[in-house]
Amino acid sequence: MDRFEALDAWRGICALLVVLFHFCFVFVSPLTDVRLVSNAYLLVDFFFVLSGFVVCHAYGHRLGTLAHWRSFVVRRLGRLWPLHAAMLAAFVVFIGLVNLVPHPERFALTVMPSEYSLVSIPIHLALLNAANLHGMSWNAPSWSIGAEFYTYLLFGAVVVLVARRLWAAALLLSLAGIGVLAVASPTYMNSTADFGLFRCVAGFFLGVAAYHLHARICGMRLPAASMLELLSVGAVAGFVVVAGHGPDQVAPWSLAAPVVFAGAVLVFARQEGAVSRLLLAKPFARLGAWSYSIYMTHQWVLMVAAFLAWTVAGLLGLGLERQVLVEGHAKALYDLGSTPASLVLLAAILTAVLALSAFTHARVERPAQVRFNRMAERLERGVQVRRAYGLARQRPDRRASRAS
Secondary structure, eight states: OOOOHHHHHHHHHHHHHHHHHHHTTTBOOTTTTOHHHHTGGGHHHHHHHHHHHHHHHHHTTSOOSHHHHHHHHHHHHHHHHHHHHHHHHHHHHHHHHHTTSOOOGGGOOBSSSSTTBGGGHHHHHTTOTTSSSSOSOSSGGGHHHHHHHHHHHHHHHHHHHHGGGHHHHHHHHHHHHHHHHHHHOTTGGGOOTTTHHHHHHHHHHHHHHHHHHHHHHTTSOOTTHHHHHHHHHHHHHHHHHHSBSSTTSBOGGGGGHHHHHHHHHHHHTSOOSHHHHHHTSHHHHHHHHTHHHHHHHHHHHHHHHHHHHHHHHHHTTOOOEEEEEETTEEEEEEOOSSHHHHHHHHHHHHHHHHHHHHHHIIIIIHHHHHHHHHHHHHHHHHHHHHHHHHHHHHHHHHHHHHHO
């Protein structure tokens, strides 16, 4: 199986749930106290587990040397960095323009540590935004992209060094990541710019271990596949609901998220049940293809919507911003005054996110991947040419030594 289409579809669905999560922390919404939404930050761990699973499937047998590792790094950089850089540029341009006109204090451009700090731009460009060098800033969800890139580097190194015991090394690294979060992180599985790298390591390498299990059992028929898929969905939803009370009150058992998600990944990797057949439909396939763009563009759309709401309210003499309790914690949100208005705004934002994601997927993600993949192929060909040249030089020496 070259692609896991059902898992791709789940990636798209989870990306949309992350959009709902962030919407509820910008605008007052009837979804704010729905636990499946207020705890949807945990779905980032599904991304990590799935990434480890898929990357191991694609590269676990192809990273035998340092040269292969370099090629792998170039390919993964091409997968993550171009859209990350493009969205960072979009944030910088918009915030720069906003600071030329009256704007809310939260949109202030500063040189001090803040949400829109000039100092943090190099940190983002170097994908170090999960290395505890600066708090959450600019495109906040991109902390996970930085964490994932450096986890890729670690994965490649582990494969080169201990390919035959990759599953064991993956389990140890996953346990180590969970251990660090349990001991050092006060927010457990809501660690982001501080301990986000360890969170990613925990999920990614459990995904790697899960792939090894999948490879061993994929020839066996999955009994009651449809029932297992429904149970997996229920288990994931139930776990997310009980894993805490929003992002400010995370339960210690949230640390089990990678295990729960790994179980669901193993079930849906088989694509044998009724839920999988539904997820193979074209709309879900498209959602899966756009998932990275959805994740990376939605915060920019929310920022633009928040500024427009503030501007229009100011022109009309209305005060939209107020303190609201979200899962028992006070948050400064924009309140449109009615549930229908909030739902209409949410629909408009989702539409804008999907439209922008379709554009960035076609115009940024895919062209960049093609260019970076070509660079990686040139690196691989260069290694092959050097090896062939080296062998050609060695052969005469061998013949000469035999003659002597």
